[in-house]
Every structure is written in structure tokens, then in C-alpha cells.
Amino acid sequence: MRLLEERIEKDGRVKDGNILKVDSFLNHQMDCGLFMDMGKELYRLFGNEGVTKILTIEASGIGIACITALVFGVPALFAKKARTKNIDGDVYTSKVHSFTSGLTYDIIVSHRFLLPEDRILIVDDFLARGQALMGLIDLVRQAGATLVGCGIAIEKCFQEGGRMIREQGIRVESLAAIESMSENGVVFRR
Amino acid sequence: MRLLEERIEKDGRVKDGNILKVDSFLNHQMDCGLFMDMGKELYRLFGNEGVTKILTIEASGIGIACITALVFGVPALFAKKARTKNIDGDVYTSKVHSFTSGLTYDIIVSHRFLLPEDRILIVDDFLARGQALMGLIDLVRQAGATLVGCGIAIEKCFQEGGRMIREQGIRVESLAAIESMSENGVVFRR
Numbered sequence: 001m002r003l004l005e006e007r008i009e010k011d012g013r014v015k016d017g018n019i020l021k022v023d024s025f026l027n028h029q030m031d032c033g034l035f036m037d038m039g040k041e042l043y044r045l046f047g048n049e050g051v052t053k054i055l056t057i058e059a060s061g062i063g064i065a066c067i068t069a070l071v072f073g074v075p076a077l078f079a080k081k082a083r084t085k086n087i088d089g090d091v092y093t094s095k096v097h098s099f100t101s102g103l104t105y106d107i108i109v110s111h112r113f114l115l116p117e118d119r120i121l122i123v124d125d126f127l128a129r130g131q132a133l134m135g136l137i138d139l140v141r142q143a144g145a146t147l148v149g150c151g152i153a154i155e156k157c158f159q160e161g162g163r164m165i166r167e168q169g170i171r172v173e174s175l176a177a178i179e180s181m182s183e184n185g186v187v188f189r190r
Numbered sequence: 191m192r193l194l195e196e197r198i199e200k201d202g203r204v205k206d207g208n209i210l211k212v213d214s215f216l217n218h219q220m221d222c223g224l225f226m227d228m229g230k231e232l233y234r235l236f237g238n239e240g241v242t243k244i245l246t247i248e249a250s251g252i253g254i255a256c257i258t259a260l261v262f263g264v265p266a267l268f269a270k271k272a273r274t275k276n277i278d279g280d281v282y283t284s285k286v287h288s289f290t291s292g293l294t295y296d297i298i299v300s301h302r303f304l305l306p307e308d309r310i311l312i313v314d315d316f317l318a319r320g321q322a323l324m325g326l327i328d329l330v331r332q333a334g335a336t337l338v339g340c341g342i343a344i345e346k347c348f349q350e351g352g353r354m355i356r357e358q359g360i361r362v363e364s365l366a367a368i369e370s371m372s373e374n375g376v377v378f379r380r
Contacts, residue, residue: 029267029303032260053219059248059268066253070222075220076253113219130229147214 001175009110014181027060039068045173049148061124082106092142096135114143121137127152130161191365202313204371217250229258232341236362239338251314282332286325297325304333319343320351325339
């Protein structure tokens with residue numbers, strides 16, 4: 001998606017350790033007009049798949065997921081990182097390891113909102129090592145729902161997550177796919 | 191806002207301890223069409239205030255904030271609960287005590303996204319004891335930005351947060367204001 005690539009070139013900053021900072025428009029401050037364009041692009045890609053729900057994980061996936069859900073005309077659902085007493089009843093749970101924080105945490109979704117008849121599009125801001133995405137895919141499988149695919153804002157193609165998930169036969173569409181990056185800038189896969 | 195009150199009457203569930211569960215449409219599964227109606231109502235209330243940015247706190251405020259930001263045509267910004275290494279540089283920070291979890295945590299916003307010239311509308315899903323909102327208000331003050339007001343989805347009027355914040359001269363608008371609630375249902379303030 002040219003618009004997102006241009007925005008990354010203009011406002012993204014590459015930091016040590018293969019970190020791409022996009023906090024001015026994607027995951028701290030959020031350009032919701034850009035999210036609308038991203039949601040429309042995801043609708044172009046997945047709009048004929050009968051999607052019934054958009055699934056994401058807190059926190060930085062929620063904005064993109066909600067505006068995508070608005071475009072699709074379906075609800076959004078976010079998996080919670082387990083630390084609240086405020087979810088009751090039966091939940092699906094999976095474990096996610098974060099290489100950023102070094103922590104492993106549980107993610108949970110209520111049984112009531114992930115149903116066998118659901119056709120799920122997973123949406124998230126980043127795909128790098130694929131840990132969060134694999135946790136979400138696990139939740140969809142536990143529910144017996146159909147996974148239509150994954151729509152990702154930014155994929156780091158030089159990390160293994162995208163390959164691992166596509167090898168499972170899952171459709172993954174990235175709106176910006178980064179081949180490599182350095183202090184000199186970002187090279188996109190075309 | 192009649193539409194939100196009706197939805198609370200239809201799908202909200204009152205639990206022990208003055209907990210109102212609205213996880214089927216507000217803070218776990220999210221009805222983003224409803225969020226659009228809420229964003230339009232907030233625009234009716236605050237649209238002539240020259241708002242430059244919508245500020246919220248992760249996680250459950252993000253969806254409403256993003257769709258409200260879309261309506262206002264301004265960026266959204268969410269305060270992070272401090273646990274990531276991925277925010278660098280200078281941040282404003284404040285402490286928030288959660289009565290739900292019993293924990294006190296730091297919230298942070300980058301200096302780069304909260305500016306003295308900003309006119310901030312704070313948006314959140316709930317106002318009860320006001321702890322999260324007071325943390326956000328503190329961040330706005332530290333930045334020297336102008337606080338236009340607070341737009342809240344659901345206020346529990348029988349808890350002290352709304353009174354405390356209004357006594358500071360801050361405009362607080364709640365789309366649904368709950369006077370009292372019990373197993374028999376919810377009574378709204380009209």
C-alpha cells in the first residue's frame with residue numbers, strides 16, 4: 001500500500017535492534033484517516049470472504065481493528081492481556097511471548113464472542129516474529145471458528161513470523177512489507 | 191444519548207460490586223457503528239472547541255477515541271501503561287490507581303505528541319472513581335496543553351469521579367449517566 005509506505009519513509013525512524021518507530025502515526029499517536037485508508041485496502045483484499053468479526057490484540061492493534069471493522073460493518077474484538085478481574089466466565093486463553101519486553105503473558109477472549117460460525121479476520125499493527133499472531137490464531141482454532149486470514153499494517157519480512165504463518169496455509173496480507181532497514185532507511189518488498 | 195442508553199438496557203449486565211458488564215459492545219467486543227454514533231455526538235458537544243487531538247488511555251478507550259478522532263479529523267493519542275521498552279526519549283508520566291485490579295501503575299505519553307498549543311479532548315469508556323481520567327488530566331497539564339473537556343461513554347454518577355473532576359472546572363460530558371443500578375436494571379440520570 002503505497003500511502004503507508006510513503007508515510008513510513010517520511011515519519012518512521014529506524015532504531016538499534018531492528019526497531020522501526022512509527023509512534024507518530026501508528027501505535028502511540030494514531031492517524032485515524034490513514035487507518036481508514038488501511039481498512040479500505042483490507043476490505044479490497046478480504047471483502048468477499050464473508051468476514052463476521054475482526055480480531056486483534058491490545059493495545060496498539062485496537063485502533064486499526066476498529067476502523068477496519070467499521071469499513072467491514074462487523075464488530076471488532078480484542079484479546080486481552082490477562083491482568084484484569086473484570087472478565088468473567090469462560091474464556092479461551094493462549095500464551096504469547098514478547099521479545100520486546102522479554103515477558104510471556106496470557107491472552108484471553110470470552111467464549112461468548114468467538115463462535116464456531118464466525119469467519120475471522122485477524123488485524124494487527126506489526127508482524128515480526130509472529131508470536132502475537134500465533135496466539136490469536138490459536139484462540140480462533142480453539143473456538144472452532146474459520147480464520148479467513150491476517151491483515152497486517154507492517155511486516156518485517158527479514159524476521160520469521162510471516163513465513164511461519166504462511167507455511168500453515170494461512171493467508172497473510174501486509175500493507176507494507178519491509179525487506180530490510182538500516183539507518184539509511186527502509187527497503188520495501190514489491 | 192438515547193441510543194447508548196438503550197444498548198446498555200438491552201445488552202449490559204449488572205454484576206456484584208457495582209460492576210456493569212458491557213463487554214458485548216463496548217470494551218471487549220466493540221460495536222464500531224455505535225462508536226461512530228458516539229463520536230458524532232461528541233462532535234456535536236465539542237465540535238466548536240477547536241480540538242486538535244483526542245487523548246485516551248489503553249486499552250478499552252482506544253476504539254472509541256480512534257473513531258471519535260476520525261469524526262473530528264484530528265489524531266488520537268493513547269497513554270501507555272508503562273511496561274514496554276519501546277517508548278524512547280522524554281515522556282510525561284503520571285500515576286493511576288486501579289480499584290478494579292488493586293494496582294497502581296504509571297501512564298506515559300511522549301513529549302512529542304502533547305504540545306502546549308494542543309487543545310485536548312479526553313475520551314474514555316468509563317468514569318467511576320475518576321482515577322484514570324485524573325492521570326490523563328495531569329499529563330495534559332504537564333504539557334501545558336489546553337484541556338477542552340472530557341467525553342465519557344458511561345459515567346457511574348453514584349461514584350465520586352465525575353463530581354471531583356467537574357469541581358475543578360473541567361467540562362465533563364457523559365453519553366450515558368447512570369444514577370443507580372441493581373439486579374433489576376439500570377436507572378439513568380436525565
